Amino acid sequence: MRLISVKSLTVFGKNNGTLIEAVSNSSTTFHNGTFCTSSLEKIHNNSSRVPYIKLSCGNVQMPIVGLGTWKAQRDEVQNAINVALEKGYRHFDTAFNYNNEEDIGDVLKKWFDSGKGKREDLFITTKLPNCGNRPKDVERFLKMSLDRLKLSYVDLYLIHMPFSFFCNESNFTPLTNEDGTFCLDVNNDLIGTWKVMEQQVKNGLTRAIGLSNFNAEQVQRVYDSAEIKPTVLQVEMHAYLQQKELRELCKKLNIAVTAYSPLGSPGANTHFSTKYNYSLADFPDILGHPTVKELAEKYKKSAGQVLLRHLIQQDVIVIPKSANPDRIKSNIDLFDFELSADDVEKLNALDKGEQGRIFDFLFFKGVTKHPEYPFKGREEEK
Numbered sequence: 489m490r491l492i493s494v495k496s497l498t499v500f501g502k503n504n505g506t507l508i509e510a511v512s513n514s515s516t517t518f519h520n521g522t523f524c525t526s527s528l529e530k531i532h533n534n535s536s537r538v539p540y541i542k543l544s545c546g547n548v549q550m551p552i553v554g555l556g557t558w559k560a561q562r563d564e565v566q567n568a569i570n571v572a573l574e575k576g577y578r579h580f581d582t583a584f585n586y587n588n589e590e591d592i593g594d595v596l597k598k599w600f601d602s603g604k605g606k607r608e609d610l611f612i613t614t615k616l617p618n619c620g621n622r623p624k625d626v627e628r629f630l631k632m633s634l635d636r637l638k639l640s641y642v643d644l645y646l647i648h649m650p651f652s653f654f655c656n657e658s659n660f661t662p663l664t665n666e667d668g669t670f671c672l673d674v675n676n677d678l679i680g681t682w683k684v685m686e687q688q689v690k691n692g693l694t695r696a697i698g699l700s701n702f703n704a705e706q707v708q709r710v711y712d713s714a715e716i717k718p719t720v721l722q723v724e725m726h727a728y729l730q731q732k733e734l735r736e737l738c739k740k741l742n743i744a745v746t747a748y749s750p751l752g753s754p755g756a757n758t759h760f761s762t763k764y765n766y767s768l769a770d771f772p773d774i775l776g777h778p779t780v781k782e783l784a785e786k787y788k789k790s791a792g793q794v795l796l797r798h799l800i801q802q803d804v805i806v807i808p809k810s811a812n813p814d815r816i817k818s819n820i821d822l823f824d825f826e827l828s829a830d831d832v833e834k835l836n837a838l839d840k841g842e843q844g845r846i847f848d849f850l851f852f853k854g855v856t857k858h859p860e861y862p863f864k865g866r867e868e869e870k
C-alpha cells in the first residue's frame with residue numbers, strides 16, 4: 489500500500505480501494521527490519537465503516553472504536569462481546585486486573601471456531617497489572633493473559649499504571665498494611681520494565697506495546713530510552729478532562745491516544761464506594777450536561793454518540809464500555825454525522841482540566857507516596 493503524504497487533516501486520498509487520511513506528515517524509518525512509519529494515519533477500509541489508526545511501528549492498524557470491558561464479568565462480558573462482534577466491533581480492551589480475560593477468551597474461541605472471523609480480523613488489548621511492573625514479571629504476566637484469552641499473541645500490551653504494588657502471589661491482589669494503605673513497591677523500574685516489554689514484541693507475543701495512566705514526563709522518559717517506541721497511550725479522556733497538552737506531546741512523538749472512560753464512566757462511583765469505600769466529592773454527569781444534550785437533539789443522536797464523536801473527530805481512539813445491546817450498537821454508530829467546528833468548540837469549552845479527572849487512583853490508599861504516582865499534587869487539590 490502506498491502512503492499518501494498530506495499536511496491537512498481533512499484531505500483524503502483514494503488508493504486501491506482504501507481511503508487514507510494522514511494525520512501527521514513525517515519521515516519514514518526502519519526498525520529491526522520491520523517497516524515503521526513515523527506518521528499516524530486514519531484508514532477507512534471499504535469492508536468496515538470503522539476507520540483504523542495505523543500505529544507508528546510494525547504495520548499495526550487499530551480500529552478507532554473498541555469495546556471497553558472493565559467491571560464486566562462472565563455472562564455480562566460474553567453477551568456484550570457477542571453483540572459487539574455482530575454489530576461490527578473488532579477491537580476489545582481488557583486487562584489482567586479486570587479478571588475477565590478467561591470469559592473473553594471463551595467467546596473469541598467460539599467465534600473463531602464457528603468460522604465467522606479470523607484472529608487477524610481482531611485487535612485485542614490487554615495490560616500488565618501494577619503488581620507486575622518489574623523486568624522479571626512482564627513475560628509471565630503476559631503469558632498468563634494469553635493463556636486466559638486463549639490467544640498466541642495480543643495486538644497491544646500496555647503497562648497499566650506507572651506505580652506498582654506488592655501482591656499476594658496466590659490471587660494477584662495487592663497487599664495492604666495494617667492501616668489499610670497499599671504495600672508500595674517503590675523500587676519499580678519503568679525503564680527496565682519497558683526493555684522487557686520490547687522483548688515481547690520481538691518474541692511475537694504482542695504486536696505493539698504502550699503505556700496507560702503515564703503523565704507527560706513519564707511518557708517522555710520511556711520514549712527517550714526506548715528502542716521500540718510506545719505506540720499508544722491509554723488515559724482517561726472525555727469532555728471534562730481533555731488533556732490537550734498530553735495529546736500534543738503524543739502527536740509530536742507519534743503516539744496514538746486512546747480515551748478511557750470516554751462517557752465519564754457513569755457507575756464508577758458506585759464501584760469505588762462499594763469496593764474501596766471511596767467516593768469523589770462531585771461525581772460528574774457528563775452525559776447529562778446541557779450542551780451535550782442540546783447537541784444530541786440538534787444532530788438527532790444520543791448524548792453518548794456526541795461525546796464519542798467529539799473524541800474521534802480529534803483522532804482519539806475510544807473504548808466505551810457497555811453491556812446493553814442498544815448502547816453497544818449506538819456507541820459504534822458514529823460515522824454518519826460530523827460535528828461542526830462551532831459545536832466541537834462548544835464541547836472543547838467543557839474542559840475542566842485536572843478538576844475533571846475521575847480516576848485519580850486515590851482509592852488505592854497511600855498511592856500518592858509512590859514516586860511514580862502520575863498526578864502530582866492531586867491529594868492537596870481535593
Ligand SMILES: NC(=O)c1ccc[n+]([C@@H]2O[C@H](COP(=O)([O-])OP(=O)(O)OC[C@H]3O[C@@H](n4cnc5c(N)ncnc54)[C@H](OP(=O)(O)O)[C@@H]3O)[C@@H](O)[C@H]2O)c1
Pocket residue numbers: 555556557558559581582648700701722723747748749750751752753754755756775790792793807808809810811812815816818819847
Ligand atoms: N487503563 C485504565 O486504567 C482504564 C481505566 C478505566 C477504564 N478503562 C477502559 O476503558 C473502558 C471504558 O471506560 P469505563 O468503563 O470506565 O467508562 P465509560 O465507557 O465512559 O462508561 C461506561 C458506563 O456507561 C454506560 N454507558 C455505555 N454507553 C452508554 C451510552 N451510550 N449512554 C449512556 N450510558 C452508557 C455503561 O452502562 P451499560 O453497560 O449499562 O451500558 C457503563 O456503566 C473500560 O471498560 C476499560 O476497558 C481503562
